[in-house]
Amino acid sequence: MTETATAPPTPTRYTGSRVPRVEDGRLLTGHGTFVDDIQRPGMLHACFVRSPFARALINEIDASAALALPGVRAVFTAADLNPDVHEQWYSSYGPNVPDTPRPPLAVDEVRFVGDPVALVIAENRYIAEDAIELVEVDYEPLTAIADYRDAQTSDILVHPKFPNNVAGSLAGPPPEVVEGAFASAAHIADETFYQQAYAPVPMETRGIVVEWAADNGDVTIWTATQTPHEVRAFGARLLGLEPERVRVLMRDTGGGFGQKVVPMREDMCIMLASRKVPAALKWIEDRRENLMAAGQARHEHGRARMAFAADGTILAAGIEHAQDIGAYPTPWPVGAAAAVGLLFPGPYKVPLATWSTTSVFSNTAGRHAYRGPWQFESVARELLLDIAARDLGLDPVELRRRNMLSRDELPYPNPAGMPPYDHSSPLETFELALRMLDYDAFRAEQAAARAAGRYLGVGTCTYIEPTATGQPYYACEGAVIRIDPSGQVTVIVNGGSAGNSLETTVIQLTADALGVSLDSVDTIQNDTSETPFGAGTAGSRSGSATAGAVAETASVLRAKLAELASARLGVAPQDIVVADGQASVPGTSLAMTYAQIAELAGPGGVEASAEHTAKAPMLWSNATHVCTCEVDVVTGKVTLLRYIVGEDVGPMINPNVVEGQIAGGTVQGIGGALLEHMVYDEDGNPLASTFVDYLLPTTTEVPHIEYGHMEMPAPGPGGHKGAGEGGAIGAPPAVINAVADALSPFGVKITNLPASPAALVALLTEAGH
Template sequence: MTDALEFSHIGKALPRREDFRFLTGQGRYLDDIKLPGALHVAFVRSPHAHARIKAIHAGEACALSGVVGVFTGRDLAQWTTPLRLAPPIEGLHPVEMTTLPVDKVRFHGDPVAVVVARDRYIAEDAAELVEVEWDALPCAIDAVDALAPDAPLVDETLPSNLVSHQSFSAGDVAGARSGAARVVESRFDLHRHTHVPMETRGCLADWDGGQSHLTMHIGTQVPHPMRGQLAARLGLSETQVTVISPDIGGGFGQKIALYREELTVAALARHLGRPVRWREDRMENLMAASHARETRCLTRAAVTADGRVLGLELELTEDFGAYCFYPANYMARVIAMILTGPYRISNYAFDVKVVLTNKCGNGPMRAPMAITSWVMEGTIDSIARELGLDPLEVRRVNAIRASDLPFTMPTGEILEDVTPLETLEAAAGAIDVPTFRTRQAEAKAEGRLLGLGLCTVVESTTYGSGFYKAAGIPGSGHEAAWVRIEPSGVVNASVGLMGSGQGYETPLAQAVAEGLGVSPDQVRVHMGNTDVAPYGMGSRGGRGATAGGGTLYLCAQKAQEKILTIAAHMLNLNDMQGLRLHEGEVERQLTGDWQSTGIGLADVARRAYLDPLSLPSGVKPGLDVSLTYDPPPMTYSNATHACEVEIDPETGMIRIQRYLVAEDCGTVLNPVVVRGQQQGAVAMGLSGALFEQVVYDENGQNQSATLADYMVATACELPNIEIIPMHTPNGRTPAGIKGMAEGGIMGAIGVIAGAVNDALAPLGISVEKMPLSPQSIRAHLRSAEKSGGPKF
């Protein structure tokens, strides 16, 4: 690909602009915004996994001094409309939910009433005094049990708990199986996670009765879709709602949907004519915000004797919890769609089931397709193990090579400008596999367990409108931007994204600076206010750089054209040919060299705004340019993770000795920010694979609703991560950007499982279930001892 892309500002390692305010305590998060007279709410939540609401008694709570009122699902049903999800997707049942439950609750933590009071302390006191008469129902907790014919129905409008079911087949899977030397079966069981942003959910709703206008302060990744949802559910128009997102203390996908609590707060502000605010506490966040990932997979790979995959079948079951804030096939679909990723596989079939259970509803969590790379690479490792082959060789035999590109995956997804074999070779080379194998053998002789994992990731990053249309999901993948050069020559710009901590302000300013021809210092990018930003699809997946940065870059280029048209006129030239804007100065190319014309951006801006009669004919006053851009249906980045572990057989503790990632994520806007995203994603993936787990008991009681129970990795458990940048541009996107930030999770889960299984292989152990906690490792070692293995 083009190594010839040369940039002045894109790719520079500029430190972040956000830092100063965060380092000095001057960030403005939701709770830092004060509105006088704001009331606080607290939610009354279900102690049962599944129960009918017989009656709610709020008399005692209402009598408490400082309490304004207690409201229930019946009140909210008068003020808001239900959420109905019924996209025309085959095998997906339409579902509907009210703002607060009216008849029954579906999980431990389901909100059943809301208390409004003068402050949060009083609201919480009063919530304790609300008495609910329950009629407890049998519950469906495990996804397999929930599919039994006599299982309790989580959603009584559905025929069963199987809310979504899709099958697919391409090529000749049966033929591949019959022609195979072996069919290798592998299982993968990824447990339930939750996002744990350091700042929990919350909002502050301000109703202006005189203007009939709602201002919703809320940390949201998607300001405009949030505005649309609020308006629709409150029976308002989009002119009557402004969403303002302040600084966000982490989102990771948890801050996309309009949740029931947030809609309740907005409806209460309107009903009461007072500002109303909510701050979720950590227990609520762990129990009732949204969960993710709980998925079981089974693969069957038909292979030749040398490990070549002739055909692949996937059976996937996702436990979706009790409510659908997204179409239920939304996350699982992507896993099945991109599973074959780095490998040349053409015969492929999948069967994907999504099941409702009496647990907190699922949402996309950073890498909704997190399990994908574990499943594919785990399958490759199983093949190597069963056939006695070198896992690296099996990868090479199946890898997509540069000469295969563009490569159409069996699901129709097109891979172009990706380098999975190159990153594999780089990672394998850097970790030095042969030397490791020698060390591993020496360690084994001393009774020590060392393991090496390799995991190649093909990460779907930017979802264009073509993807949504093909998926049958309403929505768009486009993004919108404006760039405005003000009369003094400084640059304001805006885009529909909203960052939740990634550090958009600097890289996006670099994209504008590059497209326009100014210094990034001159540019300020405004995000998060729906009255300021253009309607965009917000931040999700890995779309920030390609969709957001790409749109700003193109918009800034368009602005530069107008500037140069005016400048040409000022220079008495026929057209802008041979002119450029560079560092805010108009330059002219003369005999190969760029020379100053003495005209600066401020001169052009002054003329555009304040002397419009001197503009060339046909050029309108002002320098205010907007643009929308729809990325390709999908862009892909790729990486290979390599990880060495040592397992302490006595404690089951896994120590990561070395961790590296060779990554190709296209043109990088700012390597500081990208490296931070790579490290952060790997950390989140490892933390989830090793420690985190949402636990429900058999009665559906959530057992992990504190941070002492839901264990997020600390600085003592996580390794330093080496990054090998191997970026090649995408030929179809602005500036060659590909996007990233989720692949690190996919790689971390896959590579740690591979390394652990490599370490335990001599004992005949193959771990199929996460988390890889010390307890689980010890249990495997104990059972190996019982069946005659070495004793630890």
């Protein structure tokens, strides 16, 4: 090796660029690897026997006919698996919360249609599917609580240890705080809003493969998850193992949206049963199971109130919220519900607020996380603001302008109990979205259309959301960066390919941090035996947390590079600049490339690791969604015309990725506003457990989405803020407000979701149309 001078390369800046996704090559050519692609020697397959009743006693389970079927290896019931549970708490809350029941298999009583009662193990999936039909379960049907709104006054208890079917209640500032403001208000808006149950419906259903090593008793888990290290920690606790004896591999995951944040009861069963069988054990959920048993979300209602001065200024706000948590929620739902009350004031100048929330059991599928779990706060607030504006004789846009926070007014105290709003731009993104629409021009078009017998509407939703919170579990993210003697850079992070493009973004961040080309950076992710701890994809945390981990690790690595180069260059490490792919001494011709330095370090090259810990209590993202639509007042059909999002997630790592996240969430929100509905009959039977009955939005329902970006930096790494959940939060209120605006000439008020054609026709009929 010679110490010849090396001309510094031209600096390249990747962060903020529309870099093509590195994942797409394998995914678009069919080379992705999902859980169902995993094959292991002698692998066995599992299927669940599920309850056909919403509530029933289990008198007896006879598996003899199933066991007699050739190819069936075992049938496990609660007596076989449940006693083997050591601990089953989740890291995000810890072991001390007053958690809800979570038995792997149903014990004595089933509590919803789809409740897993027994587990069949067979040589292949086909035999297992046949065998579950042969397991005879003697059920004694009982009356079920199908509607959580009846549960608190019912004599029937979903779980005997929870009186009135209440899992827990929380409250913020007491009602007395706002009494004076409501007593003196010129106008009060007071409505109760109800949102139906719907679900994430990821393209890939849940799945898991578990294999024990015969030589040392270690266990390897392949799973579709958003949080490999949480699966490792949970699996170790469940099985009574040291964490280092559990290896979790997540390859590609076909969407999660919250449903795959933590292991559920079926995952517990497979982990426990795998210890009792002589080979790897696989379970892949089918679509009917996913819709019937993978959990519900959104199902909730609330009485929302706002007090206004005569000029429309908001004086106070309050919400009394209740949510359906089904029979077996995951994780603890009471804590998550508090966010509805805490965020109800939204991005507005609300001086006083009160809230309460109650989590209620029912004999339906358990509540689970779904993109923006607190989203109801925006539904209730934004629908209430439109109703209030019409009652006040104001345009809904004008009412918002009089009350919305601008960036110059921040920080602003959140009156419900959260840290102050900061580093955001609610009014600015609101005006940006309205300019993109040309709001005044639309109102003129709307008036002309009404004169011609057509009913157009426009609706908005402006929200502010906490991302990348400083909550201890979500605050940490580690990274390792290695440079080998060829100069190739490898960045190792928890990561995860679940559609959120962490492979692409971490390569962009690393290339910038070291001043190298994208092509010279690889990434290793998704394997807990090789990656440092990371809390996974949840809480809109990945962008800022990963950026912090890469930045801190790159800083450590640059120091190492300077230390190694200093002896050869004959100068002190502090006199060396490490950037743009080399270590150099300013003002001289002395320089060494990263490859030359890595060669000095030996065959393994040079490596550094660091852990980023979030210091800000939370990073506030915000956006405005604007939707226009046309409603056929005869059929109730809603046609979306334009959809605009003005957003501020701070400096974007990759605008393509940010827009993809917004689009995905927006489409899910459109589905929740108009189509998706997990319907149960009065006996608790699910009526939408196939795609024939559970309606998803398609390209015919979703218009082209237009984006406007603002970039108010946050105090976190790189100024980046979260982008993953906002689309699903903002879309339902914007769509519903647009529909209600279209039907405002008829005096229609929409307080129940979804706004299906049948529901709209009923409202129009009730209004006398």
